[in-house]
Amino acid sequence: MFEWMVWTVPTAIFFVCVLVMMLGMTAWEIASPNVARRGFLPLVSTRGDRLFIGLLVAAYINLAWAGLTDANQWGGAAIGFVVLAIIMRWG
Template sequence: MEWMAWTPVVEVFFICVVLMLIGMTIWEVVSPTVARRGFLPMVTTRGDRLFLGLLGAAYVNLAWAGVTDAAQWIGAGISFVVLLIVMRWG
């Protein structure tokens, strides 16, 4: 049976996801979300935009890994920018 390789990069990724969820929970308690419309073709809340941004970032990161041999940190950085764009203007 093959187990997941817990490399430092994987650990940092999951720690960041957990910290984002904790931060979003605190933000929601302090300032309840208001649904709004950005460049996404639907009305979204902060949680919706986080979910869609994480999906988009994952697809960008997978595409980066599949298309290029360049450093994966570059792909991760681009994925993070995608997440920020969707969170801010989505």
């Protein structure tokens, strides 16, 4: 039988946050056109590139936290968010 995805509150919050980030990045791009720059990442990147890389890194941190610790998952999410903010600012 065909199984449907269960939309839990955390899942809905995650997708709403991703949508808000995409809308915010779109508005930011319209208000202030992007200039590619080089930060501590080993490539020249735009805001969108840094957001994508930061989201991937945050996801891997969250997965590592879930797989390697028994601590509350909010800790991994918090660390991932801090790393995402660092990549967005200085990456």
